[in-house]
Amino acid sequence: MKAINIIKSMGKLEWFLAALIAITLLNTFLGEQFSSTTLVSILIALTVTYKGFIVIDHFMELKGANKNLRFLMRLYFVIFPSLIIVSAFY
Amino acid sequence: MKTPPINRSLGIFPKSWSEESAGRIPGNIPIWVGILSELTEFALFFVAYFIAKFYYPDIFSQGPQNLHTSLGVTNTVVLLTSSYFMAKAMSFIRINDKIKCERYLWLAFSCGCIYLIIKTWEFHWNTLQGFSANTNEFFTVYYYMTFNHFIHVGWASCALLWVIFRLRSGAYSAQENSGLEALAVYWHMIDLMWILIFPLVYVLR
Numbered sequence: 001m002k003a004i005n006i007i008k009s010m011g012k013l014e015w016f017l018a019a020l021i022a023i024t025l026l027n028t029f030l031g032e033q034f035s036s037t038t039l040v041s042i043l044i045a046l047t048v049t050y051k052g053f054i055v056i057d058h059f060m061e062l063k064g065a066n067k068n069l070r071f072l073m074r075l076y077f078v079i080f081p082s083l084i085i086v087s088a089f090y
Numbered sequence: 091m092k093t094p095p096i097n098r099s100l101g102i103f104p105k106s107w108s109e110e111s112a113g114r115i116p117g118n119i120p121i122w123v124g125i126l127s128e129l130t131e132f133a134l135f136f137v138a139y140f141i142a143k144f145y146y147p148d149i150f151s152q153g154p155q156n157l158h159t160s161l162g163v164t165n166t167v168v169l170l171t172s173s174y175f176m177a178k179a180m181s182f183i184r185i186n187d188k189i190k191c192e193r194y195l196w197l198a199f200s201c202g203c204i205y206l207i208i209k210t211w212e213f214h215w216n217t218l219q220g221f222s223a224n225t226n227e228f229f230t231v232y233y234y235m236t237f238n239h240f241i242h243v244g245w246a247s248c249a250l251l252w253v254i255f256r257l258r259s260g261a262y263s264a265q266e267n268s269g270l271e272a273l274a275v276y277w278h279m280i281d282l283m284w285i286l287i288f289p290l291v292y293v294l295r
Contacts, residue, residue: 013181017174024166024288028159031293044289051285059177060278066113069122073282076129080286083140084294090147 016058023047041088045081052077117272125279128242132283135235139290146227151295153228156221161212162292165205166284169243172201173281176274186264188257195254198277202247209240232291239287242280249273 010018027044034040053074057063062070109115115122143150179194216222216229223233253273256262262270 013174013177017170020170021167024163027289027293028163031295041294044293048285048289052282055173055278055282059173060275061116066115068107068112069115080136087140087143090144
């Protein structure tokens with residue numbers, strides 16, 4: 001009952017934090033259990049991009065702010081995760 | 091929030107980049123110059139990582155298995171939580187609730203200290219296992235990236251103490267909080283860099 005009340009009282013930021021932590025744990029699990037597969041690297045790269053976008057848009061609050069800064073920050077989290085995918089084919 | 095004069099007076103960017111055309115700049119322009127410089131610096135580290143991984147794939151495949159993954163995961167959770175605390179601090183200063191704002195700033199500062207303690211312990215643990223920056227190419231890149239990030243968390247934590255001092259002296263309010271917001275976006279940038287560093291050195295094989 002107490003847990004349900006806590007979940008009900010959670011705001012947007014709390015949900016984003018929970019999602020970020022869950023993705024971190026999932027990434028670690030994938031890396032530990034299914035080492036050196038291309039699919040795992042692609043999944044990890046995509047989740048890194050997603051985590052970056054959440055922090056940029058909702059914690060840094062760039063979603064409704066300067067569009068150039070938001071573009072640059074999001075581009076950063078497209079380029080380097082893409083390199084993770086490229087490196088999976090080394 | 092009233093726009094600080096510096097945001098409008100530099101006059102070095104195209105008009106389409108102005109706040110009127112492109113939208114509000116969180117914090118102030120100087121902190122964004124700093125943030126973009128730091129991003130460039132870390133970009134060089136990441137490029138160095140990918141080049142080294144290309145030339146030494148076996149070493150980079152085995153490297154993460156020698157690290158204390160649990161400490162890396164814990165530090166990731168700690169930094170993400172600290173970002174959440176910073177975002178909460180910003181939301182409370184906007185409604186002029188300085189007591190709650192200060193409380194969340196102290197929580198963010200605590201997370202910064204916990205991160206530094208865990209990282210120090212991890213470096214010590216590596217030394218006990220016989221690993222150093224000279225062990226191989228993976229550890230050179232690992233220390234290069236993580237120690238640099240460690241320094242960033244260290245000085246940002248000191249900046250947090252300064253911001254708490256300024257808050258207590260009445261420098262920030264719902265109307266004027268650009269200094270606090272500048273540190274908040276810088277703190278989030280440090281968190282973002284860890285989001286990239288973590289999978290590179292702890293997860294990917």
